[in-house]
Amino acid sequence: MHPQSNDSYQLRSGTSISPLQDEAFHNLLNELLQQLPAKFMMLVDVAGQVLVAKGEHSNVNLVMLGSLVAGDLAASQEIARLTNEYQDYQIVLREGEESHTFIAESGNYLALFVQVGHEVPLGWARMLITKASQQLEEIMQENEPSQEEVAGFELEMATTLEEADDDLSDLFGDALDDMWMD
Amino acid sequence: MRINWQLRRLNLKIVYYGPALSGKTTNLEQIHLSVDPKRRSDLVSLKTHEDRTLYFDFLQLELGKLAGLTPQIQLYTVPGQAYYEASRRIVLRGADGVVFVADSDVRRMRANLVAWRNMREHLQSFGIDMDKFPVVLQFNKRDLPTAVPAATMSKLLRLNGQPLFNAIAFKGKGVLPTLKAITKSVVGQVQKELA
Numbered sequence: 001m002h003p004q005s006n007d008s009y010q011l012r013s014g015t016s017i018s019p020l021q022d023e024a025f026h027n028l029l030n031e032l033l034q035q036l037p038a039k040f041m042m043l044v045d046v047a048g049q050v051l052v053a054k055g056e057h058s059n060v061n062l063v064m065l066g067s068l069v070a071g072d073l074a075a076s077q078e079i080a081r082l083t084n085e086y087q088d089y090q091i092v093l094r095e096g097e098e099s100h101t102f103i104a105e106s107g108n109y110l111a112l113f114v115q116v117g118h119e120v121p122l123g124w125a126r127m128l129i130t131k132a133s134q135q136l137e138e139i140m141q142e143n144e145p146s147q148e149e150v151a152g153f154e155l156e157m158a159t160t161l162e163e164a165d166d167d168l169s170d171l172f173g174d175a176l177d178d179m180w181m182d
Numbered sequence: 183m184r185i186n187w188q189l190r191r192l193n194l195k196i197v198y199y200g201p202a203l204s205g206k207t208t209n210l211e212q213i214h215l216s217v218d219p220k221r222r223s224d225l226v227s228l229k230t231h232e233d234r235t236l237y238f239d240f241l242q243l244e245l246g247k248l249a250g251l252t253p254q255i256q257l258y259t260v261p262g263q264a265y266y267e268a269s270r271r272i273v274l275r276g277a278d279g280v281v282f283v284a285d286s287d288v289r290r291m292r293a294n295l296v297a298w299r300n301m302r303e304h305l306q307s308f309g310i311d312m313d314k315f316p317v318v319l320q321f322n323k324r325d326l327p328t329a330v331p332a333a334t335m336s337k338l339l340r341l342n343g344q345p346l347f348n349a350i351a352f353k354g355k356g357v358l359p360t361l362k363a364i365t366k367s368v369v370g371q372v373q374k375e376l377a
Contacts, residue, residue, distance in 0.1 A: 016184065016185045017184065017185065017186040022186065022189075045184055045193075045276075046275065046276050047184070047193070047195045047256060047276040048240065048256065049184055049193045049254070049256065051186070061223075061224065063223040063224075063242050064223060064224055064226050064240075067226055067238075067240040067242075067256070067258075068226065071228070071237060071238060071240075071272070071273075074272040074273075074275065075237070075269070075272060078268050078271075078272055082268070168248070168249055168369055168370075168372075168373055169365075169366035169367075169369040169370045169373070170366070171248045171249055172245065172248065172253065172362075172365050172366060172369045173362045173365065173366050175245040175246060175248055175253075176243075176245070176358065176361060176362050176365060177358075177362070178246075179217050179218045179221040179222075179243070179245070179246075180216050180217060180358055181216055181217065181218055182216075
C-alpha cells in the first residue's frame with residue numbers, strides 16, 4: 001500500500017534483504033545498466049541506505065547521495081500526495097547538458113537513481129526504468145526469505161550473540177565510546 | 183531497520199526531532215566533529231540562506247563489526263520551524279528511534295510542548311505506539327540562566343519514564359550520552375523483535 005492511499009502505513013521500514021534478493025538486485029541492475037545504457041545507477045531504501053551501486057561511481061559519495069535521493073523522492077511523493085497527483089512508480093527527471101538523472105520509486109521500500117548520457121532517448125530510459133522499478137518491487141515481495149531461512153539467520157545471530165558473551169546494546173554503546181575522540 | 187543478510191549489515195535510522203533552534207543540528211555537528219572521520223560520513227545539511235535547516239541534516243556512522251554484524255547508524259534531523267510540517271513528517275518516516283531535543287529556555291516551553299505533541303501525532307498516524315517506540319529526550323541549553331528545571335520540563339511534557347539527558351550541545355556536553363542511549367534503546371528493540 002502506498003503512502004497516499006492510507007496514512008496508517010508502517011513507520012518502520014523493517015525490511016530484510018536476503019542473499020537471494022541481493023543477487024536478484026545485482027542481476028537486474030547489471031541488465032539495466034547495459035540496456036539503457038546508463039553511466040551510473042544506485043538502489044537505495046527509503047531511509048537512504050545504499051543497497052547496490054553500478055557503473056562509474058569512484059568519484060561519487062554514495063552515502064551522501066543516497067540520503068539525498070531518498071529525501072528527494074520522499075519530497076516528490078509528498079508533493080504529489082498534497083496535490084492529488086500521486087501515482088505508483090513515480091519518476092523524477094532532471095535534464096542536464098551532458099547527462100540526465102532519474103529518481104524512480106519502487107514500491108514502499110526502494111528508490112532507484114539512474115544517470116544516463118544525453119544521447120539516451122528519455123522515453124526509452126523512462127520505459128526501462130519504470131519496468132525495472134516494478135521488477136525491483138516484485139523481487140522485494142516474491143523473494144522474501146522463507147521462514148526457515150529467517151529462523152536460520154536468527155539462530156546464527158543468537159549463537160553469535162551468545163558467543164559474544166555480552167548484551168548487544170552494550171556492545172553498540174561501547175563501539176560508540178571507541179569511535180568518539182575527546 | 184534494514185538487515186542485509188548477505189552482508190550481515192544492520193542499518194538503523196535515528197531522527198533528532200524538536201522545536202526550532204533547540205539544537206538538533208548542533209547535536210549532529212558535534213557528533214561529526216567528535217567521531218573518528220574514518221567511521222562517519224560527511225555531514226549533509228540542506229539549509230536555507232539564513233542557515234536554518236530546510237529539509238534535513240544527515241550523518242552516517244559505521245560501528246565496525248559487532249557480534250557478527252556490521253551496523254550502520256543513520257542520523258537525521260528534522261527542520262524545526264513550524265511551516266516545515268510536511269518535511270518533518272517525511273523525515274520521520276522509517277525511523278527506528280527518536281531523540282527529542284527540547285530547549286530549556288523558559289520562553290520556549292510552549293514550542294517544546296507543541297513539537298512534542300506534534301511528534302506524537304505523527305508517530306500515531308504511522309501506527310506507532312509511543313510507549314513501545316524508542317524515544318530519548320535531551321534537555322538542551324542547560325547553561326542558560328533562564329533554563330527551566332528539568333523536573334518541571336518533564337512534568338510539562340508528561341514524560342512517562344523515557345530516558346532523559348541534560349545537555350549543552352554546542353559545547354558537546356550530553357551529546358554522546360544521548361546518542362548512546364537512543365542507540366542502545368533501538369538495539370534493544372531490535373533484539374526484542376528478533377527474539
